[in-house]
Amino acid sequence: MAKKELTFEQSIARLDEIVRLLERGDATLENSLSLFEEGTALIRRCGKLLDTAEQKVVMLKKGADGTPEELPFDTGETV
């Protein structure tokens, strides 16, 4: 199963890896099946990540000690 922590980028990279392993065809049937399951779970996860993503926009302000502080930024648009 896909780990919850995988980012979109990591998920795509893992999908690439899985499809290569499966297409090479030398994994055991049992491994092939679990790769297939992992892959379909990752596909679902990628779709869900895109479906549920809400763009975050912040404005950066230099804090008193120089470190960045994030402020909300109103884009003035309904996205």
Add this chain to the structure above:
Amino acid sequence: MDERKVYSVTELNQYVKRLLDDDPELSEVYVGGELSNYKIYPSGHHYFTLKDAEGSLRCVMFRGNASRLRFRPENGMKVIALGRVAVFPRDGAYQLYVSDLTVYGAGDLHVAFEQLKAKLYGEGLFDASHKKPIPRFPAKIAVITSSAGAAVRDIIRVLGKRYPLAKVILLPVRVQGEEAPAEIAGALRYANRYRVAELIIAGRGGGSIEDLWAFNDERVARAIYDSEIPVISAVGHEPDITIADFVADLRAATPSNGAELAVPDQMELREAVASYEIRFSQALGRKIAAERQRVKDLSAKRVLQSPSNYLDDKRLLLDNLRSRLVLTGEKSVSAFRHQYIRLASQLDAMSPLKVLGRGYAIAKSENGTVLKSAETLKKGDAVTVLFAADAVDCTVEQIREGESWQKKN
């Protein structure tokens, strides 16, 4: 000698100076000519001579005015100087105190642009080898532009539509006026110091060459060059090219285009992900077909039909060979040994233990025959399942006719 007044040198110089100072025409005058003998003193003041075919005029431009020049004056350049004429009493010579210089003919911004471009090109700031790749899936994108205006909204809108997974971090700066270059360069350095993002888009919307000028500033160019975070320049409209565009890792034609170049399009990503699904299914389908064939091939072999008989045969053969080896003289030993090794390895390869070791199991009915299907079984029958190293006795719970093992377990 008559009674006419005798002036001291100083008095006369002062007298002439007053004359010139009082002349309104000379207090602000444009003079066209060619620059020569141009010198910049350590004080920051610029000294030069303006010449034409017949005459020359000494000029000075003080540091404050000189620092506002957009181009670097060079000898031979045709310029128009704005200044006032006054006497320098120490030398008794008049000169032009220049407040501004512009290049005659070509605009001075154009000249400045070409000069800076040539200089930075010479220093290698535009080298392709220095350009960094743009990350494929940036999780955080810093946008350095004005917080007002269309550019920032265009960038945010396009980023949100294409790849809403990326967080947008705006570093608001002024993008025109005298403060702009320092603010833009400062934001670039700040973004790097605190690693606020994996990618920077720096730019502004369209405008006149004056409006875009901050992106032709050397400080901005150097800050882009120094940035360890890849920078996409997104300034003005399509035909506008700035120095920032040459230095940036990637040049976008407009702010919206900058956002397009920064992230993948989720529509394309969805298609790519869907194509994985197809490839998975096809690869797994092929695997299952190959495995099914292998099972078919294996079950046709005698070793699986009655493995114990087969093994007994081989054991007898081995014993026979062994005894013959012992009895045979030295000469034929190696020949027999070869045959022995070959047979032994064949036996090993055929061994059901090898097959069982790969996860297959042998099911036997009560009377010891190997089961190839559920056909002969009924509910309640005893079945023994042999693994590589051990076995289990089972009772048939349910006959699932027509159900293939390839189906998802």
